[in-house]
Amino acid sequence: MNTGFLHGARLPVALILLVLAAGCASVPQSSQQHEADSNDLVQPPLPVPRLDLFQSRADVPSFDELTRLTPAQERQFFDWFNAPERVAVKPHRRIADYLETLLADVTFDDQTRGAADVLASRHGNCLSLALVTTAISRVAGVDTDWKLTTRNPVYSSDDGVVYSANHVHTRLFDPTYETRPGQITLRRPHVLVDYFSQRPKSGGFTLKHHQIIALTYQNLAAEAIADGDLDSSFHLSLKGLEHDPANPELYNILGLLHKRKGAWNTAEAYYRHALDVGGERLVTLRNLERLLLARGREAEARNVARRIVALPDSDPFPLIKLGDEALQRGHIQIALNYYTRARDLAPYLHEIHARIATVRFRQGRLGLARKSMREALERAGVSDKSKYKKIGKYPDLAKSTWP
Template structure:
């Protein structure tokens, strides 16, 4: 109050231009919490190909005389040589993903760009506007987005006409048969930040918090105001016991992304756990005005209704979730429980089998296999 009053009184005597508002400074990270820096693959390592992998591509391309069609030939090569690719994998470097024949959509984009770099072709990345994919691992909910790669013909074939080049580009996509609406281009730097962010999230799931932090820190150094990176760093600080830095990171992220669901959810959960109910209620009101497709609060409600015997209401919730997210194994599991309680063992067995098809966590696989075996034995 004294400072404000003095400024107001001084303003009566002189007229000075207002200083522009100072940008909010990013809070410092608590490096001491996370041990010595872990090994982090650099850009060259991410896109590096082995000699064998390069020879395999060159042998395939030697079948074609027309080098102006290299982008289509590359697309054909990827289609043929990744036919057994397991898309349930993780974020891997190009060489790792090819060697293991597995990886997520980002791994496929890394493979594509690695080959494209080798051929000297132009490419870019595109973030797709798709329904978010949710998956729960312990006390974490993972929200996945989708990126694809576009490879362009050489300028000698299409000249400098951007429309002609865009019309002849090859699109390498994780699920090409799905209808997807393009969202926004992704720069190479932003793609790198997304790669390190993915690795960091996977290390958290593996219980390697220190390694996760240094990967997230690398992502932040590339894309300082990235909402998901800031959210991840805040989560890591909170899990390490530093809720002060965690809150500062959440709030800094919301300065740049005021409507980010994940930042708001996580800040709300932390403040509510500290019994700061008035502040938490204000955040909850902000969340209520935003669309949120997170299915897990509804799953918890359906489980509670099932336990209390309100099977029809629980079933309606599970069915509404599966209409939106048919991949969610917990909802299929919930349906199996309801079928079993109603004495419909055949439907329960089918729901369990579907849950088993979609699950990737070993503990759920063991659980569903055991339940499925028990139902088959009873039948």
């Protein structure tokens, strides 16, 4: 779910044809580990979810439902796809051309929607548009896959939930491509569909089908937390784990949910299981540290804090706190230094960009302040956008926005 556009901005769909020749390539060790099939891994014992704390939900959509078009939408597609003037174009290119037209007037928002809902409402996020691409390609008989370029962890900070951005793009494979005798093809010719960039990149790693499904439920579960619907988030998380029991973010979400419900033993078990499955992760370590501190287990919390410090990427939140303290003391440049370091670690956190905008306003550098406020707007949820928009119109308000 890339947040590189303002709410209400139009979504350009960037397309690039990649015709890849046969050749040799080595897969980095990290990619090999990530792409190992979760069914082949020996998983540690699962925590037992507290079903008694969450109301049942019968409305959890299946992935097939999320990637299904209405009959009218299918007819519209096939009328365009099978038009005589287009039949000479390869099927995967025709789909790409159709998407470029179809999604031109879709408005970005921060909700994950199924394919049919996106086309009916003309709203959606990056993952929603990947679901549209998958749905259309499926009815046309064209193979696709997804590439994930940025992780989508869920952070817990002072019992609030802070979301990072997750960018997905889709590859449409040429169904007419055939391997010649004796030829080894590492990657098939394809069109890369990137929903937020005029220059799509081919980086990231490929998701297997079960990981795609789990990622979709991960997004839905995180959004349900933001909406205060813990029951739906709980059942969406469990649904995602049915498809990918090696997804550490889903265990982290379940930890957050059980902590919110006061089941701290189960929350701790889920955090520790997420670490067992996914390795040392800042997201989960920070949540575990906070839980241990809240339970008065300070020595254990200090051990977790040392594990956090040892990670290659440090935690942005202490830097934000130090910046706030410096700003309160009137040390504007020191505060800016802390905020800039935090931004470099976590550029997806809108609060950091808003704080930098505040400092720039106080320095009288209005151009840089407006630029940072635009960055904050692009990454903020709906509830924060109105505040940031107001500050953008009335810069003096920024002086009292943060400490």
